[in-house]
Amino acid sequence: MEERVLMKGNEALAEAAIRAGCRCYFGYPITPQTEIAAYMARHMPKAGGSFVQAESEVAAANMVLGAAATGTRAMTSSSSPGISLKSEALSYIAASDLPALIVNVMRAGPGLGGIQPSQGDYWQATRAAGHGDFHQLVLAPASVQEMADFAVLAFTLAFKWRMPAMILADGTLGQMMEPLYLPKRPDRTPADRTNQAAEPDWALTGTLNRRSHRIINSLVLNPAALEASVFERFARYRQVQAQEARWRYEGPEDPDVLVVCYGSVSRIYKQAIQAVNQEQGLRAGLFRPQTLWPFPAAELAAKAKHCKKILVPELSMGQFCDDVKLATAKLPKPVALACRAGGQVPTPAEALQRLKQTWACWLQDQEQEEVYYGDRQL
Secondary structure (H helix, E strand, O other): OOEEEEEEHHHHHHHHHHHOOOOEEEEOOOOOOHHHHHHHHHHOHHHOOEEEEOOOHHHHHHHHHHHHOOOOOEEEEEOHHHHHHHHHHHHHHHHOOOOEEEEEEEEEOOOOOEEEEOOOOHHHHHOOOOOOOOOOEEEOOOOHHHHHHHHHHHHHHHHHHOOEEEEEEEHHHHHOEEEEEEOOOOOOOOOOOOOOOOOOOOOOOOOOOOOOOOOOOOOOOOHHHHHHHHHHHHHHHHHHHHHOOOEEEEOOOOOOEEEEOOOHHHHHHHHHHHHHHOOOOOOEEEEEEOEEEOOOHHHHHHHHOOOOEEEEEEOOOOHHHHHHHHHOOOOOOOEEEEEOOOOOOOOHHHHHHHHHHHHHHHHHOOOOOOEEEOOEEO
């Protein structure tokens, strides 16, 4: 049965990953995700798995590549600068059609920046996780419960589609504590390293002279063969886009202002939406993507069809807003953008003010699109 506990987001994710069958963790400490590595160091050996603190983020990601090739559920975690160092290996993992879990607990940037929460890695996660043509699944939790749930889901989807999956959280979600339900502890022996009913038919586990050899490789020197492999991979990606987009909506069926945001920001704006919906003259709804790739574009467009204006708050300079605008371009709807950066997080009072300002601007000029940089309107 499920277990009710009080845990920090980073630790809840780590425990859920272990219960989901993760048996190899390779990492390197960096704030604000270090608790994941520390938790794995204590608990992975108890589950019959392996914990390795690598000599660098580059090494950790390449260790994941090697472990994933055996069919083992393997993962790594880091924070923004560390994920950049892992990007080459992420491309190799995707090109090798291997399932793996990568966790990014985002911090403020660019550069070393600061350790406060941010969403400035959105483009990197959804557009440029590494070199070449490929995608990775990107899941965006908004609670400690989802930090745990998405660890399980990420492994499930990664193995279903044979591709890397990233959990894109931020420092707030990693460090906050909440009660949650953990998944049931599976019945297995320490030797069961994959938590799979049968060995994957692509895994490199040694032939014992009982089967044909298998090869996992990302080097394809024949241009026609490489093109064919890329085309096949993107045909699979189209299936992922059709089947795996996830989202949540809260609010009236036909809101005046549709707030679109993800992660910890959605928690702040949820309070503001509840406040304005108790007043007269303004109805607001919250659309929260749970998958950033595939992005729930069709579902967002359907929900935005009857609203009058869209408000996009994010902890970055409009990266997420680009996808919102693409999804709603055919409507079209005026879009207001509320940016915070550098680790600054909007307060509930600021969120409420932005909602009211957005509505007031629509009443004055239906075509106006405003941008809020912190306390300034541009």
